Amino acid sequence: MNQIDLMRELHISSDKKIVLLVMDGLGGLPGSDGKTELEAAKTPNMDSLASDSILGLSTPIAPGVTPGSGPGHLALFGYDPLEYQIGRGVLEALGVGLGLDPKSLAARGNFCSLDPATHVITDRRAGRISTEECARLVNKLKSIKIDDVDIIIRPVKDYRFALILSSDGLVGSLTETDPQRTGVKPLPVKPLRKEAEKSAEIINEWIGKAFEILKDERPANGCTLRGIAKDPGLPSFSDVYGLKSCAIATYPMYKGIARLAGMEVVEAGDTIQSEVETLKDNWEDYDFFFFHVKKTDSAGEDGDFDRKVTVIEETDRAIPGILALKPDVFIITGDHSTPAALKSHSWHELPILFYANNIRKDSVAEFGERACMQGGLGHIRHLDIMPLAMAYAERLTKYGA
Amino acid sequence: MNQIDLMRELHISSDKKIVLLVMDGLGGLPGSDGKTELEAAKTPNMDSLASDSILGLSTPIAPGVTPGSGPGHLALFGYDPLEYQIGRGVLEALGVGLGLDPKSLAARGNFCSLDPATHVITDRRAGRISTEECARLVNKLKSIKIDDVDIIIRPVKDYRFALILSSDGLVGSLTETDPQRTGVKPLPVKPLRKEAEKSAEIINEWIGKAFEILKDERPANGCTLRGIAKDPGLPSFSDVYGLKSCAIATYPMYKGIARLAGMEVVEAGDTIQSEVETLKDNWEDYDFFFFHVKKTDSAGEDGDFDRKVTVIEETDRAIPGILALKPDVFIITGDHSTPAALKSHSWHELPILFYANNIRKDSVAEFGERACMQGGLGHIRHLDIMPLAMAYAERLTKYGA
Numbered sequence: 062m063n064q065i066d067l068m069r070e071l072h073i074s075s076d077k078k079i080v081l082l083v084m085d086g087l088g089g090l091p092g093s094d095g096k097t098e099l100e101a102a103k104t105p106n107m108d109s110l111a112s113d114s115i116l117g118l119s120t121p122i123a124p125g126v127t128p129g130s131g132p133g134h135l136a137l138f139g140y141d142p143l144e145y146q147i148g149r150g151v152l153e154a155l156g157v158g159l160g161l162d163p164k165s166l167a168a169r170g171n172f173c174s175l176d177p178a179t180h181v182i183t184d185r186r187a188g189r190i191s192t193e194e195c196a197r198l199v200n201k202l203k204s205i206k207i208d209d210v211d212i213i214i215r216p217v218k219d220y221r222f223a224l225i226l227s228s229d230g231l232v233g234s235l236t237e238t239d240p241q242r243t244g245v246k247p248l249p250v251k252p253l254r255k256e257a258e259k260s261a262e263i264i265n266e267w268i269g270k271a272f273e274i275l276k277d278e279r280p281a282n283g284c285t286l287r288g289i290a291k292d293p294g295l296p297s298f299s300d301v302y303g304l305k306s307c308a309i310a311t312y313p314m315y316k317g318i319a320r321l322a323g324m325e326v327v328e329a330g331d332t333i334q335s336e337v338e339t340l341k342d343n344w345e346d347y348d349f350f351f352f353h354v355k356k357t358d359s360a361g362e363d364g365d366f367d368r369k370v371t372v373i374e375e376t377d378r379a380i381p382g383i384l385a386l387k388p389d390v391f392i393i394t395g396d397h398s399t400p401a402a403l404k405s406h407s408w409h410e411l412p413i414l415f416y417a418n419n420i421r422k423d424s425v426a427e428f429g430e431r432a433c434m435q436g437g438l439g440h441i442r443h444l445d446i447m448p449l450a451m452a453y454a455e456r457l458t459k460y461g462a
Numbered sequence: 463m464n465q466i467d468l469m470r471e472l473h474i475s476s477d478k479k480i481v482l483l484v485m486d487g488l489g490g491l492p493g494s495d496g497k498t499e500l501e502a503a504k505t506p507n508m509d510s511l512a513s514d515s516i517l518g519l520s521t522p523i524a525p526g527v528t529p530g531s532g533p534g535h536l537a538l539f540g541y542d543p544l545e546y547q548i549g550r551g552v553l554e555a556l557g558v559g560l561g562l563d564p565k566s567l568a569a570r571g572n573f574c575s576l577d578p579a580t581h582v583i584t585d586r587r588a589g590r591i592s593t594e595e596c597a598r599l600v601n602k603l604k605s606i607k608i609d610d611v612d613i614i615i616r617p618v619k620d621y622r623f624a625l626i627l628s629s630d631g632l633v634g635s636l637t638e639t640d641p642q643r644t645g646v647k648p649l650p651v652k653p654l655r656k657e658a659e660k661s662a663e664i665i666n667e668w669i670g671k672a673f674e675i676l677k678d679e680r681p682a683n684g685c686t687l688r689g690i691a692k693d694p695g696l697p698s699f700s701d702v703y704g705l706k707s708c709a710i711a712t713y714p715m716y717k718g719i720a721r722l723a724g725m726e727v728v729e730a731g732d733t734i735q736s737e738v739e740t741l742k743d744n745w746e747d748y749d750f751f752f753f754h755v756k757k758t759d760s761a762g763e764d765g766d767f768d769r770k771v772t773v774i775e776e777t778d779r780a781i782p783g784i785l786a787l788k789p790d791v792f793i794i795t796g797d798h799s800t801p802a803a804l805k806s807h808s809w810h811e812l813p814i815l816f817y818a819n820n821i822r823k824d825s826v827a828e829f830g831e832r833a834c835m836q837g838g839l840g841h842i843r844h845l846d847i848m849p850l851a852m853a854y855a856e857r858l859t860k861y862g863a
Contacts, residue, residue, distance in 0.1 A: 062544045067527065419491055419804065421498070421831050437832070439841035441525065448526030452809040459807055460523060461530035461543060462550040462689065 064139065064444060065301055067460070068451065072303040077389035077454035079304070080340070080350045081446070083137060084376055085130075085315075086358030088398025088411045088430065092366045098357075098401060099412060100429040101366075102373035106380035107393065107428040110416055116425045117438025118410035119446065121397050127408045133396030134318045138351075139302075139447030140295055147321065148233065148290020153223045155317020157215045161292045166231045166260060168289040170214075170222040171239065172198060172281035173247070180283075182243045186220045187281035195220060198281055205270045210263055224286065226264065231291070232257040238268065239285035247285050264289065297323030298349070302451060307343050309336050310353035319351055333375055337382040344386050348454075352383070358406075361399030369401055390453045391416040392446065393428065413438065413446070417453035465540060465845060466702055468861070469852065473704040478790035478855035480705070481741070481751045482847070484538060485777055486531075486716075487759030487800025489812045489831065493767045499758075499802060500813060501830040502767075503774040507781035508794065508829040511817055517826045518839025519811035520847065522798045528809045534797030535719045539752075540703075540848035541696055548722065549634065549691020554624045556718020558616045562693045567632045567661060569690040571615075571623040572640065573599060573682035574648070581684075583644045587621045588682035596621060599682055606671045611664055625687065627665065632692070633658040639669065640686035648686050665690065698724025699750070703852060708744050710737050711754035720752055734776055738783040745787050749855075753784070759807075762800030770802055791854045792817040793847065794829065814839065814847070818854035 062070075089097035121128045121136050122143065131152050132142030150167035161167060172195065174184035190198075196216040203214060211227040234253035240246070250268070252261040264286065275282050298306045300323070308319030309329045316326045325347070329339040333354055340350055354376050360369035383391065391414075398409040412433040423437030441449075451457045463471075490498035522529045522537050523544065532553050533543030551568035562568060573596065575585035591599075597617040604615055612628040635654035641647075651669070653662040665687065676683050699707045701724070709720030710730045717727045726748070730740040734755055741751055755777050761770035784792065795814040798807050813834040824838030842850075852858045 064524070067524070067544070071527070419801070419808070419810075421491065421810065421835075423832065423835055435836075437835040439519070439835075445525040448524060449809075450526075452526035452528070457526060457528060457809070459528045459530050461533035461547060462553045 064141070064448065065296055068139065068301050068448065069296070071457045071460060072301070072451060073456055073458045074303060075454055075456045077456065078348055078350070079390040079450050079454050080352060080383060080388040080392070081137065081450065082352045082354070082383070082391070082393045084354045084357045084373065084393070084395045086361040086397060086399025086406065087395025088400065088407070088409045089361070089369065090400035090402040090409070092402070097430050098361070098366055098369040099373055100431065102370045102377065104373060104377040104428055106377045107414070108426060110380065110384070111414055111428045111432070112426045113422060114414045114416040115420045115423050115438050116412065116414050116428070116433045116436030117441055118430070118433050118436070119394060119413045119441045119443050120410050121443045125408050127406050128397045129406070130314060130396065131318060133443070134315065136443035137396055137446060138298070138322050139444060140322070141444060145293050145295055147293050147318065149288025150223070150290050151292060152314060153217060153221070153288070154225055155321070156314035157217055157223050158313040158317070159213060159215060159223060159225055160320070161225065162227065163292060164229060164231060165225050165227045166233060166289055166291055168224045168264070168286040170224050171285050171287065172220040172222070173283045173285055174280040175283040177282065180246050182240065182245060182247060182283070184280065185239065185243060185285070190220050190281050192216060192218050194281070195222060198275065198278065201274050202271055204274065205267055207263060207266055212267070220281070226267065228263065231260045231263070233289065233291040235261055235264065235289045237285070237287045237289065239287050247283060250286065250289065292321060295322050299323055302349070302447065303456065304349040305347045306349040306351065307347035308351045308353070309339050310351070310355070311336065312353070312355045315353045315355070324351060333379050337379045340383065341386065357395070358399045361401050362404060364401050364404040366401035389417060390450050392450060394446070410440065413441070415449065415453065419453060465542070465849065466697055469540065469702050469849065470697070472858045472861060473702070473852060474857055474859045475704060476855055476857045478857065479749055479751070480791040480851050480855050481753060481784060481789040481793070482538065482851065483753045483755070483784070483792070483794045485755045485758045485774065485794070485796045487762040487798060487807065488796025489799025489801065489808070489810045490762070490770065491801035491803045491810070493803070498831045499762070499767055499770040500774055501832065503771045503778065505774060505778040505829055507778045508815070509827060511781065511785070512815060512829045512833070513827045514823060515815045515817040516821045516824050516839050517813065517815050517829070517834045517837030518842055519831070519834050519837070520795060520814045520842045520844050521811050522844045526809050528807050529798045530807070531715060531797065532719060534844070535716065537844035538797055538847060539699070539723050540845060541723070542845060546694050546696055548694050548719070550689025551624070551691045552693060553715060553718070554618060554622070554689070555626055556722070557715035558618055558624050559714040559718070560614060560616060560624060560626055561721065562626065563628065564693060565630060565632060566626050566628045567634060567665070567690055567692055569625045569665070569687040571625050572686050572688065573621040573623070574684045574686055575681040576684040578683065581647050583641065583646060583648060583684070585681065586640065586644060586686070591621050591682050593617060593619050595682070596623060599676065599679065602675050603672055605675065606668055608664060608667055613668070621682070627668065629664065632661045632664070634661070634690060634692040636662055636665065636690045638686070638688045638690065640688050648684060651687065651690065693722060696723050700724055703750070703848065704857065705750040706748045707750040707752065708748035709752045709754070710740050711752070711756070712737065713754070713756045716754045716756070725752060734780050738780045741784065742787065758796070759800045762802050763805060765802050765805040767802035790818060791851050793851060795847070811841065814842070816850065816854065820854060
């Protein structure tokens, strides 16, 4: 029996509430003074909480594997990211706030430059055109019509756009059109199984019309489509865990991933403080709160150690407001590491803290990567987090007689 | 290759003996002075042994999952409890000392009260009738005959009884008759697959006859059947591990589970001391001894912290007698946690101690939950215990060239 089925079978009702605080890209690497971002940050509230908690380190997907944002969050929510996959097109659509229904196929689009004579790609990113130029071109592409297909297209950033086609019978087993190198033509979309033939035809029809519209543009006189995919059809949080779940996030992509898992997404403003207010306002209405802090990751991606420290400290100041609500289970961790030293996501384990009744407190009195190495939780996987949260919330019955 | 197949392939013979001491429900939670039952207990012998051992914490099934007695022991014996399942009816039969053969279907029965006019259930437990009344009713039900079917029925406790039907072709894919609420009639048994149709007919015939016999009784004028199941067909210990195995236990259910795994069950009296004597008496005849202490769990279930401490201390006094036999591998752990604070089984990890040659001694000098957080074994699963025991007993050959 897999974990999803097990949770579906064992969950029972309870009035206990769970808060999962995810600092995106939390895990770090030592800076010049030998401390990670989290260790360097002044976090009196998290450290105090650590003394009353059980801590450890958690591997997002598998040792050595660096997660994208999608897989990192799927694992946090208890969906094995090696089994459930969110296509790049779906993530891109979610990232600009587009919803998907079961009839929708989503793709990530890249404007590119083609040689006018031979149609081979000369620049896969069309000279990284501005977001404004992208918006102007997307506006022109909105004129494309295909019989019985609803089409939504939205600029993302620079040369990137999101495309959603909705129609009966669309299937997501399709190849990409980006050949991943210059000097060759964009590829046609091909079906990977027979049922996807009609879907391939429709997308190729859209591409043909787009090329016609773009042909006199410079530098963006073509485009490629990647990650053409449908909603992964995740079993819903309420079905799997029996939890009425609320997502508090400031960035569209994380709201979108939460929505895929069947959480309700509430308007949470732009700041950690507005997110705490949102948590308070919605406290009575939900059992589970996914509380997402984005800017730790952004700072890490920018290689800005000090800014990441500042965001962690800002989050620490939000802790008393969360604890004042008396969550029965409070978990602090991240979806993946984003060490400023690497300027990118990484595979390193995440520090994790479980605060709840019925824990065995360990001797760790600081929330930090190296302190967590001595934690009583040991080394867990992100997939273990939801079952443990459910157990501490007294929301799982016994397995077997 | 799964673990059972791996063990079957790799085991070799040796004269090394293994003792697995299982204190049922051993794991605990801190009491008023911040110590768990095991930490509060005076265990000079286990602590001394800890100094010469390697220790850690073990998860019975999966993080957050609370095991019943069946799954907890299956995991200890190396059978994945998510793959092998012991039906409730089988456990109930084992619990009153009934054996099962491959032709047997076992069910747990509950006497219930029915409205005499409408036959809807008015009390699912018949007012919790006494064990004596249960025995009187069971005695009446012994008169039921069905062609070509051997029937055994035995009172368990209060309103519960165990029923075993044996015949050729019986199949265990059957629904239960308990609707789990009052105000509705007991359900008929239905087959979950075609092969079980005849089995459903036979059980429904038994139920019809039982209702006829019970109809003038009060309050127990009906009954329901749950967990109708066959022996799970575990691969035997001798086949998987090449071990001649002996179960030393005082309670029928644990003897029964051991018997399902193909162990020989010897008469062990009622006390820990009589179990130690039994171990001595049988020492020469077996390779593996499953030594089960029940009363730690009973005390935990009763919420009696001090009594659980007392049972642990009594077990500690038995350690020198076990060590005097010079077991080559001696393991101390539990099947699951039963913290007195929760008065029930729980998901918490079990402290575990491995004493053997060729171990790497760690720095832990106390057998307790928090001390074991620092143990050299780290965090393992119960499924890992038998392969490690086999290895330390020099009973596994190399895998691959």
